[in-house]
Amino acid sequence: MAVREAMLYTTEDTRVQCAICAHQCSIAENSYGVCRTRQNRDGKLYTLIYSSVSSAHADPIEKKPLYHFFPGSFVFSLGTISCNFRCKHCQNWSISTARVGEFHMIELSPEEAVRRARALRCDGIAWTYNEPTIWFEYTYDSAKLAKQAGLYTVYVTNGYISEVALNELAPFLDAANVDVKSFSDSFYQNVSGARLQPVLETCERMQEKQIHLELTYLIIPGYNDDAEEIKKFADWVVGLNNSIPVHFSRFYPMHRMLDVPPTSLETLEKVHDIAKEAGVEYVYLGNVPGHEYEHTFCPDCGTVLIERTGYQVRTRISKPACPACGRRIQIRL
Numbered sequence: 001m002a003v004r005e006a007m008l009y010t011t012e013d014t015r016v017q018c019a020i021c022a023h024q025c026s027i028a029e030n031s032y033g034v035c036r037t038r039q040n041r042d043g044k045l046y047t048l049i050y051s052s053v054s055s056a057h058a059d060p061i062e063k064k065p066l067y068h069f070f071p072g073s074f075v076f077s078l079g080t081i082s083c084n085f086r087c088k089h090c091q092n093w094s095i096s097t098a099r100v101g102e103f104h105m106i107e108l109s110p111e112e113a114v115r116r117a118r119a120l121r122c123d124g125i126a127w128t129y130n131e132p133t134i135w136f137e138y139t140y141d142s143a144k145l146a147k148q149a150g151l152y153t154v155y156v157t158n159g160y161i162s163e164v165a166l167n168e169l170a171p172f173l174d175a176a177n178v179d180v181k182s183f184s185d186s187f188y189q190n191v192s193g194a195r196l197q198p199v200l201e202t203c204e205r206m207q208e209k210q211i212h213l214e215l216t217y218l219i220i221p222g223y224n225d226d227a228e229e230i231k232k233f234a235d236w237v238v239g240l241n242n243s244i245p246v247h248f249s250r251f252y253p254m255h256r257m258l259d260v261p262p263t264s265l266e267t268l269e270k271v272h273d274i275a276k277e278a279g280v281e282y283v284y285l286g287n288v289p290g291h292e293y294e295h296t297f298c299p300d301c302g303t304v305l306i307e308r309t310g311y312q313v314r315t316r317i318s319k320p321a322c323p324a325c326g327r328r329i330q331i332r333l
Contacts (some may be wrong), residue, residue: 002050002107006038007137008165009045016045020136021084021160022198034193035084035134036099050138052105053113054095055079055129058120060311064128064156065286067296068245068331069175069212071306072313075154076117079129080138081105085158086193087181088256089220096130110142114149124152124174133161136169143172158192159199166205175212175332177247178203182217182224183233191223200236207241212332214245216286219263219271221251230271234278242279243330248272249286269293282330298322298329305329 008019018025018033025033027040037049059077061070081103083096090096095103108116117125125146127139132155143153152174155161159178161169178199181188185196206213217233219225237244248271250263268285272293275283285293289310296306303324307314320329 002052003046003048004050004137006045006047007140008162008168011043014040014043016040016043018045019162020165021133021162022195023084023160024162033084035131036082037080037134047135047137048100049080049082049105049135051107051109052080053078053108054081054098054103054105056106056108056116058122059126060313061124061126061154062308062311062313064126064154064177064214065216065247065284066154066175066177066212066214066245067247067284067306067308068214068282068329069154070123070152070332071315073123074121075124075126075152076113076120076122077126077128078108078113078142079127079132080135081130082134083131083158084134084160084194085131088191089218089251089260090255091252092129093255110138110145113142114145114151117146117151118149122151124154126154126156128154128156131158131160133157133165136161136165140169140172143169147172157202158194159202160194161202163201163205166202166209170206170209170211173211175214176206177214177216178206179216179218180233183229183236184224187224204240207244213241214247216247216249217271218249218251219268220257221261221263221267223260225263225267225271227270227274230274231278234275234280237275238279243281245282245284245330246275246280247284247286248275250288252287265291296329296331298325298327300327301325 081098155176188196281299294308
């Protein structure tokens with residue numbers, strides 16, 4: 001178990017206040033924050049998972065999913081355990097619900113993570129599978145080394161990182177996929193144990209800091225698939241930047257939502273159309289391999305720019321512009 005004093009906390013007599021995420025946990029002695037990985041020990045805050053890795057794989061960048069960020073590249077993807085959310089539908093629940101000592105992990109220093117990424121011929125490092133914000137110290141140290149080594153860096157996140165933590169990380173973070181669970185605060189409170197507004201604020205800050213941003217919205221039947229809610233979400237995206245890629249993903253029964261049916265293709269296509277009609281330029285459907293809405297189309301003339309079947313990618317452009325009409329495309333190649 002890799003224990004290290006945490007970054008970004010303040011002391012309050014015998015309590016400590018963690019400033020890493022929007023929960024802003026005030027933690028009594030020998031107690032833990034919401035994430036279950038940060039502990040108050042004698043008036044100091046410690047991370048208990050500094051270099052503890054539960055999962056490590058070379059993944060296509062499209063798996064994150066990031067469709068407009070070095071398409072076709074591979075990224076060394078790392079995860080640890082636990083989470084600062086309590087999502088009833090979590091697809092990685094075996095690691096997100098685990099406590100320290102309950103899951104087999106390996107120790108992988110930031111230096112070794114960068115070395116392995118290069119050995120595997122990956123173009124970058126992603127912190128994913130569970131929430132990387134709770135792994136802040138490790139991801140921060142690793143990101144600095146990754147940038148020095150010429151690798152890109154990615155967060156796949158629920159967006160609950162605090163403003164102060166994002167300010168520290170931003171100079172070393174190239175891209176993020178933020179999972180917007182719903183556009184309803186009641187959903188966040190009842191299904192995820194969190195709030196919506198901090199997530200929206202994180203997305204706005206990432207835009208301001210020019211971190212490449214893509215959004216995922218898992219469509220759960222009967223929970224967050226209401227047409228009016230989707231329209232509000234799409235309008236917010238357009239107000240933020242209508243070129244932000246949005247991934248509407250198909251839900252499958254998981255964790256504590258085994259009684260909820262998979263999302264119908266009809267529903268996915270309907271929310272796709274709502275977002276497009278609202279003005280979102282790049283709208284994708286996830287978990288439906290072979291569907292045409294996996295492809296990237298020119299928003300102006302409709303030319304297919306990138307073809308995708310699952311994680312198989314065929315890029316038809318060599319620069320961020322449509323070869324047919326010259327329209328500039330918001331993409332990093």
